[in-house]
Amino acid sequence: MxxxxxxxxxxxxxxxxxxxxxxxxxxxxxxxxxxxxxxxxxxxxxxxxxxxxxxxxxxxxxxxxxxxxxxxxxxxxxxxxxxxxxxxxxxxxxxxxxxxxxxxxxxxxxxxxxxxxxxxxxxxxxxxxxxxxxxxxxxxxxxxxxxxxxxxxxxxxxxxxxxSYLNLIKGELEERNTQLKSFASLVSHDLKSPLSNIIALTDLLKEDNQGNLSDDSLQYIYYIEDSTTVLKDYIDGILMYYSADELLTSAKEDIKLSDIADDIKHILISNNEQLLFNDAVIKNVNKSALSQILINLVDNALKYNDKEDRIVEIKYELLPTHHKFSVIDNGIGIALNQQEQIFEIFKTIKNDFSKSNTGIGLSTVKNLVEKLNGQISVVSEIGKGSTFSFTIE
The missing domain is CATH 3.30.450.40 (GAF domain)
Structure with missing residues (x-):
């Protein structure tokens, strides 16, 4: 041998x-x-x-x-x-x-x-x-x-x-995502308190010095308020983006569109604003995720609206395999060359309405919609308004 x-x-x-x-x-x-x-x-x-x-x-x-x-x-x-x-x-x-x-x-x-x-x-x-x-x-x-x-x-x-390699990369990404969520939560907690103090102090400064501040001084205070609000929106947006996935764990249920609309009214709608909707029973959906999507879209529709009477309408349609929703507004509209960019995280879009944006909200919406096996799109015309349509399973 x-x-x-x-x-x-x-x-x-x-x-x-x-x-x-x-x-x-x-x-x-x-x-x-x-x-x-x-x-x-x-x-x-x-x-x-x-x-x-x-x-x-x-x-x-x-x-x-x-x-x-x-x-x-x-x-x-x-x-x-x-x-x-x-x-x-x-x-x-x-x-x-x-x-x-x-x-x-x-x-x-x-x-x-x-x-x-x-x-x-x-x-x-x-x-x-x-x-x-x-x-x-x-x-x-x-x-x-x-x-x-x-x-x-x-x-x-x-x-x-x-x-094996993909599972290793997936594990590393999940660990990093967990760390980012933890970091976002920590940052939001540590920064929101001093930001709230700045906002409160600028309000006190204006009240205590009514009639004593020059136009330039008032303008500086407005700059401080605007910058602080933008930073606060960034912090809230980051926290919402990294915690959005937690909404996906909620069980599906049958809900009324009117119930979600009533919640949105209590949170967002003021006297010169209308929220219209076609009432329907929506079967077997994730209410938490759907509510977050609609709240974000309605909030944007009201925020970027220069009309005296702001009108937002929610439409629902049952498709063979998906639920379809449309959020229609009479706001300032979005330029055609910007309509794809608005869903990119941290992508801010300039407009003539002097409203700042963080570039996080619509990215969060898109993330939720896609993880609910759906798609989102927008059709818009400057000065006439926008229609955001999305589907979910």
């Missing part, structure tokens, strides 16, 4: 094997299906998918045998990875490399055929191989099939590696 030699690139080959994180993993049906298919096509009792570690031959899949590994110095696969093509031993009892090999007696191994598993970098990770208890030969179709199955094993390994 002759123990197999190590390939000349053994150190790099071992590194490649480890990169797949496959050694000592549990059986998987995708690999087991391939060994069963190999045994069936070649009409043999045993088929294996093996990965050669430094000192052992690990069986990722073993059909017709209960072993999960064997010593590398006894393995047929150790010889197979030294070849560039399929490695076939028709009768191991007559091959000097395998005479006195314990596998011949213990497992009654006589015939062997193995195809090296070649990764995209050219390293031979292991084999897909078959055994029989008697001498035999493979025909052309069987050899071709075994090579094809070997390529499928490599495809599975590559897919597994990519999925």
């Amino acid at each position: 002759k123990a197999p030699k190590f390939p000349t690139n053994e150190a790099e080959r071992i590194k490649a094997v480890k990169s797949y994180s496959i050694i000592d993993t549990l059986p998987e049906s995708d690999y087991d299906n391939l060994t069963e298919l190999a045994a069936t096509i070649c009409d043999v009792p045993i088929a294996l998918i093996t990965m050669l570690d430094k000192e052992r031959n690990f069986f990722k899949s073993h059909y017709g045998i209960s072993l999960s590994e064997s010593p590398r110095d006894l393995s047929f696969c150790g010889h197979a990875i030294l070849e560039n093509d399929i490695f076939i031993i028709n009768d191991a009892r007559e091959d000097i490399r395998f005479i006195d090999n314990p596998l011949l007696e213990e497992q009654n191994v006589v015939f062997y055929a193995g195809v090296p598993l070649l990764d995209p970098s050219g390293y031979k990770l292991g084999t897909i191989c078959i055994f029989d208890h008697e001498p035999r030969e493979l025909n052309r179709s069987q050899i071709k099939a075994l090579k094809t199955l070997g390529q499928q094993v490599v495809n599975l390994l590559e897919l597994r590696k990519k999925n």
Whole structure:
């Protein structure tokens, strides 16, 4: 018996094997299906998918045998990875490399055929191989099939590696998102209090100095108030953006559009404003998320409106697979070349209405809509108003 030699690139080959994180993993049906298919096509009792570690031959899949590994110095696969093509031993009892090999007696191994598993970098990770208890030969179709199955094993390994990498990236992103949420919450708490103090103090300053402040001084105070309000809106917007996903965990329920409209009226509508809606029962929706979307859209419709009588209308339509809502206003409108940009986070749009914006609210709305498997769009004309339409499941 002759123990197999190590390939000349053994150190790099071992590194490649480890990169797949496959050694000592549990059986998987995708690999087991391939060994069963190999045994069936070649009409043999045993088929294996093996990965050669430094000192052992690990069986990722073993059909017709209960072993999960064997010593590398006894393995047929150790010889197979030294070849560039399929490695076939028709009768191991007559091959000097395998005479006195314990596998011949213990497992009654006589015939062997193995195809090296070649990764995209050219390293031979292991084999897909078959055994029989008697001498035999493979025909052309069987050899071709075994090579094809070997390529499928490599495809599975590559897919597994990519999925592992994507799961790692996903975990890192989730951790970063959690940290961002925590940071947003901390910042909002720590900054909102002094901002509220600034707003309150500027109000007191104006009240205590009525008639004593010059026009320039009053203008400076207005600048302070406006800047403080913008900063407060940024903080509220960031917190809302990173906490919006929590709304998606709410259970779906049947609701009345009038109930949501009444809530919006209490929060946003003043004397010179109207909120119209077509009352309907909306079945099986996430009320929390829908309410947040509509509140944001109605708030924008009122905020960017220069009419003496501000009118906002909510329309609802049941589609075959989705719920469709439209929020229509008679506000200042949005220029055509800006209508795509308004949904980008932190993208602020200049307007002649002197109303500042943070570029967060509509991005939050879009985020919620898309995570409810819907879409949002806008149609608008300067001076006449806008219609925001969105669908959700």
